[in-house]
Amino acid sequence: MSEEEGFKEFFEEHYPSLCIFANRYLQNEAVSADIVQEAFVCIWSKRECIRGAAAAKSYLYKYIKNHCLNFLRDRKRHQEIIKERVESFDFYRDILVEREVYDIIYHAIIDLSFQQQQVIELSLDGLSNKEIAEQLNITINTVKTIKQRAFRALRKVLTPSLFVLLCILGEN
Structure with a gap:
């Protein structure tokens, strides 16, 4: 064997x-x-x-x-x-702060026009301008314009730090 x-x-x-x-x-x-x-x-x-x-x-x-x-x-x-x-207290505090921040950003986004909401939400989901344009059946330039107007509106209602956070989330 x-x-x-x-x-x-x-x-x-x-x-x-x-x-x-x-x-x-x-x-x-x-x-x-x-x-x-x-x-x-x-x-x-x-x-x-x-x-x-x-x-x-x-x-x-x-x-x-x-x-x-x-x-x-x-x-x-x-x-x-x-x-x-x-x-730990910090854990709950962090969760509460994070939840509050997302709620504030969410409410600011739902106050946008429907088309702006769509573009921002798709952007936050990680889609590129090209992918957003294909999904919504619009041009890339239209996506850029809508996104620019949406960010301008969001900048008015969000604090500077929350707006920066939103921009960071949109990039990831």
Whole structure:
């Protein structure tokens, strides 16, 4: 039997039980299967150093246990960071400010003419002047004119900083 055939047989014999072992830690079959596959890839790359099936099996269980614990630790750390951020006053303040800014800009846009609204909204969606012209079936110069008039109207109703923000959003 070749080395590859022997490894395939070893894999098929132990893979299901190792997945169950990993899943006891993680309670996530997909991640468990990924970690077990990584363990087999690792053991294949170190096959010269590992002597015998018992040593390979022991190595696999240790590898899987350690990687499952690392995964849980990293996930817990990630969740703690998210929790800290969500619980912080700054997070809520930032959300409220952002929401207020978008509301102000939205209300300024809906006060424009229908055609100006369309052009500005398409521009904020990231479409180029050419794409806007094609979608609205008008010329590029018409798009530029409409956009210029819309921005002139918006500049009158928005504070300078909100107008700059709108321009930045329109560019992205």
